[in-house]
Amino acid sequence: MSTYGTFPGARPRRLRTTPAMRRMVAETRLHPAELILPAFVREGISEPVPISAMPGVVQHTRDTLRKAAVEAREAGVAGIMLFGVPEDAKKDAAGTAGTDPDGILQVAIRDVKAEVGDELVIMSDLCLDEYTDHGHCGVLDSEGRVDNDATLERYAEMAQVQADAGVHVVGPSGMMDGQVGVIRDALDQTGHEDVSVLAYTAKYASAFYGPFREAVGSSLQGDRKTYQQDPANVRESLRELSLDLAEGADMVMVKPALPYLDILAKVAESVDVPVAAYQISGEYAMVEAAAANGWIDRDRAIMESLTGIKRAGANMILTYWATEVARQL
Numbered sequence: 001m002s003t004y005g006t007f008p009g010a011r012p013r014r015l016r017t018t019p020a021m022r023r024m025v026a027e028t029r030l031h032p033a034e035l036i037l038p039a040f041v042r043e044g045i046s047e048p049v050p051i052s053a054m055p056g057v058v059q060h061t062r063d064t065l066r067k068a069a070v071e072a073r074e075a076g077v078a079g080i081m082l083f084g085v086p087e088d089a090k091k092d093a094a095g096t097a098g099t100d101p102d103g104i105l106q107v108a109i110r111d112v113k114a115e116v117g118d119e120l121v122i123m124s125d126l127c128l129d130e131y132t133d134h135g136h137c138g139v140l141d142s143e144g145r146v147d148n149d150a151t152l153e154r155y156a157e158m159a160q161v162q163a164d165a166g167v168h169v170v171g172p173s174g175m176m177d178g179q180v181g182v183i184r185d186a187l188d189q190t191g192h193e194d195v196s197v198l199a200y201t202a203k204y205a206s207a208f209y210g211p212f213r214e215a216v217g218s219s220l221q222g223d224r225k226t227y228q229q230d231p232a233n234v235r236e237s238l239r240e241l242s243l244d245l246a247e248g249a250d251m252v253m254v255k256p257a258l259p260y261l262d263i264l265a266k267v268a269e270s271v272d273v274p275v276a277a278y279q280i281s282g283e284y285a286m287v288e289a290a291a292a293n294g295w296i297d298r299d300r301a302i303m304e305s306l307t308g309i310k311r312a313g314a315n316m317i318l319t320y321w322a323t324e325v326a327r328q329l
Helices: 010-016 019-025 060-075 104-114 148-165 179-189 207-215 235-246 258-270 279-292 298-310 322-329
Strands: 035-042 059-060 079-085 121-126 171-172 195-204 251-255 274-276 316-319
Touching: 010 019, 010 148, 035 059, 035 060, 035 104, 035 148, 059 060, 059 235, 060 104, 060 322, 079 104, 104 121, 104 148, 121 148, 148 171, 148 179, 171 179, 179 235, 195 235, 195 258, 207 279, 235 251, 235 279, 235 322, 251 316, 258 274, 258 298, 279 298, 298 322
Parallel strands: 035 079, 035 316, 079 121, 121 171, 171 195, 195 251, 251 274, 274 316
Antiparallel strands: none
């Protein structure tokens, strides 16, 4: 007797029956070429320094950074985002180590460029927070507030020295108004028209940055709520997006990733440029800590979190697991 039309006629579970079936119908796929490895290089050390809140992540020496870049390239990772950690004695109110051609970040860019050339996209953090003695992302005015326009002048200088060192992409992360336009002009006026700008378009004042403070040896006093975005706001991100695009951003970013997947999805739906998301230190630390306690399956949690970011619309994902995941893929 025919059972046509009997309940249930539609059985979506048929497409979940085997690993091969699930793989065939998967709507979202990760690829190594979508992954970017954030890496820290510290001045004045002879051995890598483990970051206690981020098991498996270190502050690199110049030599171990070169090795990490080669490993990332061999695994098929797309790029590496470099953060410099200067000696404490070199920090000052203006963050001058950040614009010193021989500062740690510029030296690291040259090191990595010499090691991997154009086979890995070399990106650099364009911000003052690692280099200021007060830990803010810009210079301060007489009342201790971050001076937006004075900071832009410093960013223009940073863009030039990072480009002179050989970087492919600069990543302005300070959330100063007008930063993308000023940096674009500085690059173009110094013969660096081919250097791309990855705008930190929606960077929220997040509690999940905690471990990163240790990673870069932050000297932050206070918080960054007056210039990073309020976690309560959505429209604000879309306004920032329109401004960054108008100023010449080649790519845009949402940071953090997992707590802001709704923002990521809205941004991805709104633009015709590549969209990045940064799976930040706190996201990494939570998975590693829970896995170390036996509370979650580490490998599955890593892949699930990255798949969620990709599914929300990211074309590129900055993740501290980039090389490990690329090897598995």
